[in-house]
Amino acid sequence: MKVILSxxxxxxxxxxxxxxxxxxxxxxxxxxxxxxxxxxxQRNPADFIEESFxxxxxxxxxxxxxELYRLQLDYLDKTDNYNLTILTLHxxxxxxxxxxxxxxxxxxxxxxxxxxxKGNIDSLNYWHSQAEKFRSPTSPFxxxxxxxxxxxxxxxxxxxxxxxxxxxAISFFxxxxxxxxxxxxxxxxxxxxxxxxxxxxxxxxxxxxxxxNKSLGYTYPLIMNYxxxxxxxxxxxxxxxxxxxYDLAYRELKKADYPLLLAQNLTNRANILEKQGNLSAAEKLxxxxxxxxxxxxxxxxxxxxxxxxGNLFRLQKKYTDASLRLNKSLxxxxxxxxxxxxxxVYERLSWLSRDMADYKAAYTFQTKFHLLNDSLVNESVKxxxxxxxxxxxxxxxxxxxxxxxxxxxxxQYFISILIVCVLLLLVIIQWWRNKHKIVLLxxxxxxxxxxxxxxxxxxxxxxxxxxxxxxxxMQQQVNDMVQKTSKILSDNSTEQVKLKKIGSVLKADxxxxxxxxxxxxxxxxNEDFFSLLLHKYPDLSPSELxxxxxxxxxxxxxxxxxxxxxxxRTIESTRTNIRxxxxxxxxxxxxxxxxxxxxx
Numbered sequence: 001m002k003v004i005l006s007x008x009x010x011x012x013x014x015x016x017x018x019x020x021x022x023x024x025x026x027x028x029x030x031x032x033x034x035x036x037x038x039x040x041x042q043r044n045p046a047d048f049i050e051e052s053f054x055x056x057x058x059x060x061x062x063x064x065x066x067e068l069y070r071l072q073l074d075y076l077d078k079t080d081n082y083n084l085t086i087l088t089l090h091x092x093x094x095x096x097x098x099x100x101x102x103x104x105x106x107x108x109x110x111x112x113x114x115x116x117x118k119g120n121i122d123s124l125n126y127w128h129s130q131a132e133k134f135r136s137p138t139s140p141f142x143x144x145x146x147x148x149x150x151x152x153x154x155x156x157x158x159x160x161x162x163x164x165x166x167x168x169a170i171s172f173f174x175x176x177x178x179x180x181x182x183x184x185x186x187x188x189x190x191x192x193x194x195x196x197x198x199x200x201x202x203x204x205x206x207x208x209x210x211x212x213n214k215s216l217g218y219t220y221p222l223i224m225n226y227x228x229x230x231x232x233x234x235x236x237x238x239x240x241x242x243x244x245x246y247d248l249a250y251r252e253l254k255k256a257d258y259p260l261l262l263a264q265n266l267t268n269r270a271n272i273l274e275k276q277g278n279l280s281a282a283e284k285l286x287x288x289x290x291x292x293x294x295x296x297x298x299x300x301x302x303x304x305x306x307x308x309x310g311n312l313f314r315l316q317k318k319y320t321d322a323s324l325r326l327n328k329s330l331x332x333x334x335x336x337x338x339x340x341x342x343x344x345v346y347e348r349l350s351w352l353s354r355d356m357a358d359y360k361a362a363y364t365f366q367t368k369f370h371l372l373n374d375s376l377v378n379e380s381v382k383x384x385x386x387x388x389x390x391x392x393x394x395x396x397x398x399x400x401x402x403x404x405x406x407x408x409x410x411x412q413y414f415i416s417i418l419i420v421c422v423l424l425l426l427v428i429i430q431w432w433r434n435k436h437k438i439v440l441l442x443x444x445x446x447x448x449x450x451x452x453x454x455x456x457x458x459x460x461x462x463x464x465x466x467x468x469x470x471x472x473x474m475q476q477q478v479n480d481m482v483q484k485t486s487k488i489l490s491d492n493s494t495e496q497v498k499l500k501k502i503g504s505v506l507k508a509d510x511x512x513x514x515x516x517x518x519x520x521x522x523x524x525x526n527e528d529f530f531s532l533l534l535h536k537y538p539d540l541s542p543s544e545l546x547x548x549x550x551x552x553x554x555x556x557x558x559x560x561x562x563x564x565x566x567x568x569r570t571i572e573s574t575r576t577n578i579r580x581x582x583x584x585x586x587x588x589x590x591x592x593x594x595x596x597x598x599x600x
Contacts, residue, residue, distance in 0.1 A: 030055075030064045037071055044257075049084075065095055066103065073110065077220075082118040085112065105141045109148055116151040128152055143172035147185055159192045160361070166192065183212040183221060190228065203232050219256050223249045227265055234272065243272055259296035263289050266306065274308075279316055288311060303332035304342060311348045315357060322352050342548050343372035446565060476562060515563070520550050532597050539581050547574050552594050 033055045069092040076085040112127035146169035153162035166189045173182040190205035212223040225482040226249035233242035252261045270285035293301030302520045310325030333342040350365035526549045561568045
């Protein structure tokens with residue numbers, strides 16, 4: 001089938017230029033044909049490639065060509081037809097040239113990957129070097145470059161370096177959210193762990209790939225993941241789990257058209273059933289595998305199925321059928337130049353001859369098996385030794401890098417701690433300075449407030465003192481006027497009515513409102529003073545508090561008597577009571593003591 005597909009593509013390459021120069025369809029028609037190809041790829045992949053060749057001859061639009069080539073590559077990626085994939089990539093490259101950096105980066109990396117799977121290390125290195133400029137972490141293809149880097153290291157046995165590159169690729173794909181490439185990276189990582197014999201990490205990464213491919217609905221990679229996980233469990237003798245994942249792969253394969261994967265799955269399941277002793281079930285699976293390989297011209301699969309069927313018939317003691325199958329397999333191994341499988345056929349033939357009691361033939365076949373196997377073992381030992389050497393060198397370099405990294409990290413930690421300490425010290429110094437400055441400012445503010453309040457109080461006291469004097473003088477004048485008026489009233493009866501009216505006006509006390517206003521102002525100006533006195537001397541009465549406020553203004557007893565309408569005796573008696581409540585000695589001056597409250 002690969003030969004047929006390759007022929008069609010080669011034929012298409014020869015006619016594509018002519019087809020592109022012949023305008024047989026408009027852009028809308030071309031778009032419709034591309035959409036039709038997408039449906040064919042989903043519903044009937046087997047017909048896709050031939051239909052895509054027909055459509056390619058009719059396209060004119062470059063964007064449609066790019067879309068077509070991407071569809072062809074998606075299809076070919078699932079068929080393992082590397083020759084056809086390489087031809088398509090080169091057509092793609094000729095179309096876009098160097099003008100589209102995004103497309104050319106994709107092509108270079110795809111070519112490198114394809115040559116890896118084909119086993120051509122020189123071409124892998126060439127296209128890997130061509131993609132070197134996309135190595136920058138800012139490039140959208142940085143993760144793909146790292147994956148190709150991993151494939152290159154894996155090819156030469158540097159599995160530790162391959163794993164390192166793939167882990168970096170995984171980190172990149174997780175960052176940009178590219179789930180498709182992330183699943184591919186997990187699968188490649190599992191393959192490298194398998195080659196190192198780390199089955200547990202292989203299993204963990206395969207499970208991650210399965211979860212992603214299931215969520216994306218990607219059938220082909222999901223089938224490969226199931227098959228590989230089944231093989232993992234088979235290698236660790238967890239047969240039931242192996243069959244579970246092989247069966248999951250088989251269910252997906254029945255819905256798709258991947259004959260090579262189907263043949264591999266049938267062979268793996270049949271081998272497990274044969275090992276369990278269920279020979280009849282194994283025979284059915286081998287027969288189905290043979291049919292699939294024959295229908296799809298998979299010669300290697302036909303050869304391997306005959307080898308397995310020959311051994312199965314030997315176990316069933318169907319020696320004639322076993323001999324026919326093994327000899328047919330031997331012929332195919334020689335035509336396919338499969339030395340490893342040829343050795344296996346000779347080994348099975350020796351077992352068959354032994355079971356048939358033909359010990360001479362058994363010895364002959366066993367000798368041929370050992371000759372071929374020894375050459376394979378020697379080659380394998382060389383490769384393994386080279387791989388171990390590369391692994392040792394790689395791990396040695398990794399240890400050196402880790403040691404150097406630790407030293408650098410410790411140095412960075414020391415510098416970081418030193419910087420933090422210096423910054424912390426600067427912060428503490430600045431904090432102390434700010435705090436000291438704030439304290440000084442607060443003291444200055446309090447001093448200014450105190451000075452301001454003292455000035456205000458002094459001004460108010462001066463004002464009140466002057467008002468007290470004025471009130472006393474006015475009160476004295478009023479009293480004098482009242483006395484004079486009363487005397488006139490007693491001496492002059494003819495003007496008695498008029499004088500009575502004058503007396504009533506004078507007795508109305510015209511300065512009463514002024515006195516009341518003075519009392520209100522005296523009280524409001526001394527609220528803090530009253531609070532201090534009551535806090536220290538809670539037994540003081542309201543009248544005593546009021547008298548204390550008057551006394552702070554230092555008026556004479558006579559003036560106080562006039563202002564408060566009390567006798568001088570009452571004033572002196574109240575002063576004596578205040579002194580007692582304040583526990584003042586005869587030597588202590590009451591007014592001086594009261595004035596001291598202003599300065600607190």
